[in-house]
Amino acid sequence: MRRRKTVSMDADILVIGGGMGGCGATYESRYWGRDLKIVCVEKANIERSGAVAQGLYAINCYMGMHWNENQPEDHVRYARNDLMGLVREDLGYDIARHVDATVHKFEEWGLPIMRDPETGRYQREGKWQIMIHGESYKPIVAEAARKAASEIYNRIMVTHLLMDEARPNRVAGAVGFNVRTGEFYVFRAKAVIVAAGGASHIFKPRAVGEGMGRTWYAPWSSASAYALPILAGAKMTQMENRIVLTRFKDGYGPVGAYFLHLKTYTQNAYGQDYEAFWRDSIEKMVGDYVNHHPVPTCLRNHALLEEVKAGRGPIRMVTKEAFQDPHKETVGWENFLGMTIGQAVVWASQNIDPKEINPELTTSEPYVMGSHATCSGAWASGPEDCAPADYQWGYNRMMTVEGLFGAGDAIGGSAHKFSSGSFTEGRIAGKAAVRYVNEIGREPPAVSEAECEELKTIVYKPLENYRIGRNEIVAGTVSPSYLLPLHGLQRLEKIMDEYVGGISAYYTTNEPLLTRGLELLGMLKEDLAHLGSEDLHQLQRAWELHHRVLASECVTQHTLFRTETRWPGYYYRADHPKLDDQDWHCFTLSRYDRHSGKWAMEKAPVYHIID
């Protein structure tokens, strides 16, 4: 097979992923580590990579402490409520107390933040959200990272983390390949911050042709945030806590500005308000949680789903009144143009003008990520001053692997952080990583040459599989000896959809289904050794699939472990249909042994540091 050049380099801090979390980590690491070598590696181009590629129209995590609008404790209560009681309050508090400073820096850097003409304060969309003209949110943040980093590597996909040969359970760096040149990269680093993307495209999406691309979360979020730490033996938490979103039909355009700023509301197909109708049945499932204000996101989803199942869909958002106001009409459209342009395209194509038509809403396929109204991710150490002893074993945002830090989607338990919170969590991890490097991580780790050579063979195997296997058939996509990455992706999405609570099952699963799902995932995992990639682009797709499959297996194990339905509207355990605070007011943790392929599950207590 073709000899590929290996490029090796040493860094003090390696940031994997150049999104909001990664750019925050890069910036902050430089402030505290003036002489350190800080390297950021991104599989695309940091100018537009990550979930904020097309921009954002709102920053959904801002306290406004200096205007006495909110305090960090309020945000903890809000996130805890929305997640049905299960959040890491220390991590959430930690982000909430810093996030204002991050947003003020964004404004200083040039992000246009709308102001309330009467009060002069940031224009609120809702209690936690402020409105921005954020088309260039990512380029602005990327500029800050470029000014801070020693080196930024674009178009390099990290496939595996490396472990220290000399010290047990310490990370040593990462390997990956250059998507343009095909060169193999070996990064050795004293500290690694994983700030890669969460998981889109693990459940079958609603559109399966071209429309597959219109996922709610970016299609390039390939679960690297999970697969990399899982393989390194880091403990993961709340991976069952997948999120389902109620958004505009087909385009999955955002509804936040509509509900909060335009004050729109939902109706069924017959013009009726339906949420009150389901209140009692929800109370039978989850008890008092239904009485909380605001109503948790999953419960609102549940009401919508029940209404649709009862045959009274489609559910529509009433916009006709609000859109008569030209200012609100502008906000309604610019909301999409700055954040989800595809929704504007859908409405233009179907002649939908919200002034005349109340547009349809739908619930999306499930996603697994850690920065929205959900908190899947790695189990991490909290801040020294306010984390309970059980939650604090080292440096802030360090996972259960020494020297391995995380930010954004990668960290579990810190919900409702969104873009500003993810950047802030990156900053927190960046400072902690600098302290770690200065204090106990001073010695560079030992990287095994043999392991690197072995990984190099593994990384390029799909190219070899294709080239050799291609000789067997005349042409086309069907081969008995290799799978194209898209084949594997579609099989994964079908397994997760049918067995682990996707749209075709109305998000419902049970133990027999989950067990069968694990069997099928097991066979898919074996088949991954036979992926065939025609070129480097397909090789990137192959490794994205690897990461997605491992993360999916983790999600399925967690879903099996938690024998209750904690978040109806996100997913249902039909064999344990009620919320069970007696046995399950706790976090789920898993640890994967990559040699045996086994998962060890355990529970961790939920401590409340805020009343």
Add this chain to the structure above:
Amino acid sequence: MLSNPFAVLSASVPPAIMQAYVVLMALLVVAGTLFDIIHKQSATYFFSNWRNFQSKAKRQVGAGQMASLAVQSAVVDVLASGEFCNPRRRIAHLLTMYGFTIYIVTTIMMVFGYPTNAVPTPGGVVALWYIGGLMACAGGYWFWFFIRVDVVAEGHSPLRFVRADLFIVSLVLSVTFGLVWACAQSIGNAASSYILLGLYLLATTMLFGSIPWSKFSHMFFKPAAALEKRVAEANGTMSNLPPPADAPRKFGGGITHVRHY
């Protein structure tokens, strides 16, 4: 001393054959381009698109304005290769375009005007043939190895050859073999100059014969497209694009690239 290579060649090949070959190549250009247009119906598309956006015009473009747009298009887009946003690419294209044009014109002048040693070829014509050829090679090789987007932005090897490369490769090979053949012939090396003549003819025939499959005919399409773009701006349709914003230009920037990846 460099001389008119076709006059030298006329000692063994009659000028009539050389002239017939040149005429044949010219016919291949016409036939190839026409075949491209008719077979792909690209002219049909172009004119239907033209009619379509003219019908949606917000402003009428008069004959005088149309003529002025045509002149602008000819001068800026065609003669100055103004459509290229990358400055290096633009310079390389100008070198290749003018070099090849000078080389072709002087070839025709020599083959038809001074085909034998009977009438001496003006030194300037001969010099321009070599200069034009060298310019074409300079631009062509520079583009091939260092500017081609599939090499520079996508990371492919400069030795990769795909159908899009047919035109530039055959052009550069044709001119290279032509120059090397002329030099070998003037040194007096009979064997190598016949081999090189063969390669020269092969590459040249490939260049003109592959027109239905290569990007050759784009040299005729691009000026039409450039004019169409100017007219779309003039008549207000602007290809459905929003107009430039009414705001001061004080933020700097522009898409600057240090490296592609």
Add this chain to the structure above:
Amino acid sequence: MPTFVYMTRCDGCGHCVDICPSDIMHIDTTYRRALNIEPNMCWECYSCVKACPQFAIDCRGYADFAPLGHSVRVRREEDKATISWKIKFRDGREKNFVSPIRTTPWGSIKSPADYAAPTAEAMKSQELAHEPETLKIAALPTVSRDRFK
């Protein structure tokens, strides 16, 4: 809404190849111009559309659910720090929007290394860079352990 490239406008410069977050804008092997090689992995983020200096890239809504005849085009002008949109419905209705995209010049962000180096005390504290000034309150909030539930 995957993207497509106009034959008459693309000059094969490669900006779209550089910027695409999905790695799906590549160069066609027949024309050496850009094309979207994987529309089903296109998020319609418009990064390529905005990056193209020739306005050669446009978007046609996903065939799964978007009827033909619509147009959503954009002009991003970095030097004016504005973005302008023109939306055309299938039935011909039009909507236009212009927004600011930045309030400071491109390249003007101060490097974190250009600030005074942090003290050892600051390093040990819970404060991040530029705190507490950028919090705009007196001090970084904390929760005392005796308040833990």
